[in-house]
């Protein structure tokens with residue numbers, strides 16, 4: 245059993261706190277946000293993460309939360325740094341919170357502690373910011389995905405320990421010893437680059453899948469069948485190959501931006517990295533173009549956006565396709581209704597705002613078009629005839645491929661499914677809302 249301190253009670257810090265406590269360690273988490281700390285002491289989480297509330301309840305005797313760095317850090321043998329490093333204006337990572345964390349560690353640590361950096365940092369931080377501090381630092385990037393972070397904690401694919409201090413590397417490996425995973429011992433710079441590289445590779449797969457979907461669509465091929473063929477080759481792997489409205493969240497866009505910035509900074513080609521982001525941006529604009537094409541004009545048209553979370557399993561709306569599309573539609577003077585099973589956000593543009601509803605069908609009521617933006621399982625359970633009955637128009641743009649294209653078309657929809665078959669027929673320029681048609685005529 246070890247005494248562990250964690251700086252930062254964000255998504256990452258709280259998962260690590262609960263996970264390490266479950267492995268038998270004693271954990272103290274420090275955060276500057278007093279309200280967050282108060283909530284966590286009462287067992288309340290402000291974000292959605294499946295399994296985490298139950299895990300926190302189970303380990304509550306071994307974890308506590310404080311705003312006092314001295315209390316958290318003084319006796320800790322291991323200190324995990326889990327602070328945010330948001331994107332700076334040119335794609336570089338802002339490390340000001342990381343610097344503040346290191347200042348606090350230098351001030352309050354009294355024992356020979358090992359600092360484990362979990363934050364995604366600008367590459368070179370380990371060999372720059374950390375050196376000369378007198379602290380023993382191990383760069384150990386995390387690979388938890390939102391919505392499955394608890395499972396990812398207990399079943400990591402790998403543990404990366406970047407340090408030139410072999411003894412520190414060995415001791416951190418022991419700290420996580422109960423987790424059965426390959427351990428990669430390397431230097432700090434390689435560990436930091438590995439984190440950006442892993443997320444960039446995942447993003448590249450998504451942009452690849454989306455570019456492929458466009459091609460499949462132009463040929464009348466089914467993109468899901470094509471990627472299924474790719475997925476069966478273990479050299480390619482099946483993850484992150486699902487076409488849709490592109491990747492969002494707080495990690496993939498930020499990390500691809502960071503690696504592109506880094507490549508430019510080092511004077512090496514950033515072309516591939518830049519292309520990943522361009523394809524991703526274009527995918528979202530493609531939805532707007534499809535809507536404009538299908539509705540003739542967007543002014544005054546009613547569009548329902550289903551899904552505001554950047555993916556299923558989370559209430560996180562950062563860099564979400566649904567939010568982007570709702571915002572863009574408002575700027576184009578469309579009337580927007582939104583629905584998400586758990587994410588709550590007010591989407592406002594000038595004097596107009598998107599109206600939030602309590603169900604997918606309520607959002608679709610009276611809509612000229614529906615955009616499914618998030619892969620929530622409940623959208624796959626929507627019966628196309630019920631959706632058709634609720635709407636006044638007949639246009640469906642299905643990002644994650646939630647609906648069966650055949651059933652959607654049978655219900656009379658003009659269905660666009662990102663390479664999953666179905667083309668949007670353009671309405672004549674200036675056309676008003678599509679007239680409601682009977683189910684019988686829709687099938688014709």
Ligand code: UGA
Pocket residue numbers: 386387388389390391443446450483484485486487488489490491492493494495496554555556
């Ligand atoms: C990502 C990585 O998957 C984690 O390994 C990493 O630890 C984390 O970033 C991080 O750096 O903290 P996350 O941001 O939670 O995790 O999201 P992903 O599951 O990777 O999904 C990212 C985006 O890609 C989502 O918008 C998702 O809808 C989209 N996506 C994913 C697709 O469009 N197609 C796919 O096939 C898979």
